[in-house]
């Protein structure tokens with residue numbers, strides 16, 4: 415052949431070894447490699463390692479969207495190189511963001527006149543949205559107190575102990591004390607009465623959750639509003655409410671339109687929602703909407719003269735991708751109210767089917783509620799022999815990712831498994847999951863029996879008395895229980911890490 419030896423040796427693209435010779439060496443982990451490698455090899459190496467990640471579609475731990483229509487995927491890919499912050503260069507993208515803000519504000523019943531522009535902004539997720547809303551409350555409270563000559567060094571925020579970790583982050587990063595209403599057995603959301611009792615003159619806001627991360631339950635924002643209004647009247651304070659509607663903000667307006675939780679309630683001054691949860695966009699978009707201009711202190715808005723135009727910004731970061739904003743607009747106009755309603759109803763129906771299947775096993779208590787985020791949270795009726803963490807671990811073998819976690823104080827003795835129902839979780843998958851849970855239960859039931867059978871066999875061989883054998887089996891069971899208890903205790907810290 416005409417090919418020279420030198421050419422065939424140097425051209426890695428025709429190397430016959432799988433993914434070229436580069437997979438024969440250890441992959442760089444700490445230092446950037448000295449030399450370049452061919453793009454095909456880089457792709458293959460990274461793609462292969464990523465195969466070991468879980469399958470996002472089977473990740474039932476997350477509220478975050480894992481499926482979108484191919485047309486929207488295309489729009490997102492087409493915009494992958496657009497920096498959102500270059501508003502002057504990409505004015506249409508900015509306009510799409512503004513349209514999303516208006517549509518979401520209207521969905522949340524913001525008191526806007528026809529064609530009045532809403533006050534809000536797209537963020538990276540609910541966490542950033544909550545930081546911004548929290549800062550607005552803190553600043554508003556400080557301004558008022560300063561004007562009245564009162565101290566401003568001890569701001570606090572009242573929430574339920576079931577808040578997602580982003581509230582703890584807000585409190586720590588922005589130096590606000592987090593006053594948490596404790597949960598109790600069978601009551602896993604913030605009790606509005608206890609919350610209002612905890613409010614004092616230093617409370618910058620009470621944060622209610624529409625769709626608790628732990629069991630999907632909606633907190634009673636209407637009752638909170640009414641109790642707080644009475645307290646404000648009595649004390650002369652004007653403590654406001656923020657609603658963390660990370661999940662519920664794109665559920666309640668469609669399937670529970672009568673439920674009053676949003677700007678219909680006068681004390682609700684801001685609301686956050688995750689576009690990437692039931693807003694049906696891939697990870698990377700959230701929204702915060704304020705009731706009116708007065709609720710967003712002007713000093714939090716930066717006006718920067720960048721690339722030749724005045725750009726008002728009130729986000730924590732600067733550069734970010736545009737794709738998620740574009741995708742959110744796509745979903746809003748593609749689905750419309752009708753489409754979102756259909757999808758949320760379907761999710762809710764699938765949640766009921768899964769719940770019924772889980773209940774039928776006779777082994778679980780259902781912790782989630784019929785009205786709330788479409789999810790099923792459940793815990794074993796008896797976890798003295800086997801516990802929820804084992805079920806979670808064993809379901810992994812079938813490909814399912816179902817988290818187990820303990821509830822926050824004072825319900826930390828309750829351990830929960832949670833399955834989030836997203837748009838792409840079909841009825842067939844629900845049936846399949848129930849069947850696999852049943853298999854796991856049978857397998858677990860057999861485990862101590864198998865272990866004690868082994869012990870019995872060993873005892874018979876060396877002729878030990880029946881009485882001794884019974885005692886050993888009991889001891890063994892207690893030992894197993896204490897190992898599980900330790901296992902649960904070690905995992906307690908993770909409770910608020912679920913998203």
Ligand SMILES: Cc1ncc(COP(=O)(O)O)c(C=O)c1O
Pocket residue numbers: 477538539540541542578580623625626627658660661688700912913
């Ligand atoms: C109630 C609640 N608030 C806030 C968040 C944080 O949202 P994000 O992941 O969009 O930052 C979550 C996440 O699951 C949540 O459930």
